[in-house]
Amino acid sequence: MAGRRGISAMAQKQLLVLVDLDGVMADFDGHFLTKWKQTYPEEPFIALEDRKTFYLVDQYETLKEGLKPKIKSVYQSKGFFRELPPIAGACDALKEMNEMEGVKVFICSSPLFFYKYSSTEKFAWVEHYLGADWINRTILTRDKTIVNGHILIDDNVKIKGAVDCPSWEHVVFTAHYNKHMNLRGKKRLDNWTDGSWRDLIMDFKKRL
């Protein structure tokens, strides 16, 4: 019994970090722009520095009405999610984070409502860039609020779902479209390359 208690006490000390894919590990916006220009060169586009909304369609529709079906045809196409380029430093940071004592990292990502390619391709992306082991640590859900963890690193400033007060604290990963948004007190992680993610994780670990 004492042994059991010991194990559960140790388990409680594990910091559970949930990390989003698109906009945090994989460059959804950048890849969309490349594909958009290739597929619809006659249509207007928005430079990455000028992006202002989380959902592409919300800003593109202000440029020209009726672009929605074309926009969807790009990110719903076969191969789009599998071909997303990794964000600089993300994969190395995640592997290192998962090796830190008392830290367990999980991928927590939403497939599109049109799940046909995005759900399988997200797993394929993880396997390719992080390794097959990470399939065991990949959670695909349309509702991140029901997932248990201490931190969720996610580029979407407004994460909504069935649970009003999720177990995790939301750390916003900086993206062009959210850099001017009011985070209402939430922490930010700006990139994976300047090492600040290590301080963030150590900070959360201290508070366990």
Ligand SMILES: Cc1cn([C@H]2C[C@H](OP(=O)(O)O)[C@@H](CO)O2)c(=O)[nH]c1=O
């Ligand atoms: C439609 C759309 C989806 N996405 C991403 C967010 C979700 O992935 P993730 O949870 O990995 O960030 C996924 C489904 O909506 O596609 C964008 O980032 N921008 C968009 O405009």
Ligand SMILES: [Mg+2]
């Ligand atoms: Mg995202």
